[in-house]
Amino acid sequence: MRSADDHAEPHPAAGGAPSRFPLADPAGLPPDLAERYADVEERSGFLPNVFAALAWRPDEARAFFALNDALMDKDTPGLSTGERELIVVATSAANDCAYCVVAHGAIARIRTKDPTLADLVAVDWRKAPLEARMHAVLDVAVRLAVEPASVTAADLDRLRGHGLTEDDVWDVGAITAFFGLSNRLAHFAAIPPNPEFHLLGRLPRSR
Structure with missing residues (x-):
């Protein structure tokens, strides 16, 4: 029989660090990752903690972000980029992953241009x-x-009945599966959401 402790939250990373695991020196990243990390930080104004947490495993970081891009950075007839983010928000909430709910909630707000929808989802x-x-x-x-x-x-036929193409239906499953991996890694490594995510997409951008 499980005890109450079996359901307790794992201890967070020490000192508010972005991971319980080793953190790589950004100066030592392979050139392609260093370029990507620098671009993300320049565009966002901060480096999302998942980037920092994965940097010590460069091959996995490279594969992780490549699959993320392939699944998330496209508009198709049945799934816009914002709707793809809402899949992440809903499934991450079901998996109790605070990092992914907060981070992808911010991206969903930006991509849907709706400041409250991701919270409701x-x-x-x-x-x-x-x-x-x-x-x-x-x-x-x-x-x-x-x-x-x-x-x-x-269930797949029901999605087709709503106008999703075969690629769209596959993407529903692939996004869910991929972020199931992300949810569990974030939980395992105790990756906290960056504070900056909380305000993204909520207020009009200053010109």
Whole structure:
């Protein structure tokens, strides 16, 4: 029988560090990663903690960000870039991943141009003001995240019925699966969300 301690949150990284694991010297990153990290920091004004946490494993960091880009940086007939971020927010909330909820909630606010929608999705996507298509997408994605055996061929057909292409349907599963990995690594390494994420997309940008 599990004790109450089995459900306790893991101890955070010491001293507010971005990970429980070793942190690489940015000056020692391979050139391609160093260029990417510098570009992200310049555009965002800060380096997201997941970048710092993965830097000590360069091959995995490179693969992680390549798959992220392939899945997230495209608009397709059934899934906009903002809707892709909402999949991450809903499934990460179901997986109790604060880092991904906060970080991708910020990106969702920017990409949907809606300052509150990601918060509503994180709290309860069922009540969020979304089209029927996205309610169906999130229903399937969240069940795949927490109860994968419950997702059947009929669920995929339901997504097709809402106008998703075969690539879109695959992306629903791939995004959910990829961020299941991300959720668990963030939990395992106790990666905290950067404070900067909390305000992104909430206020008009100064010109």
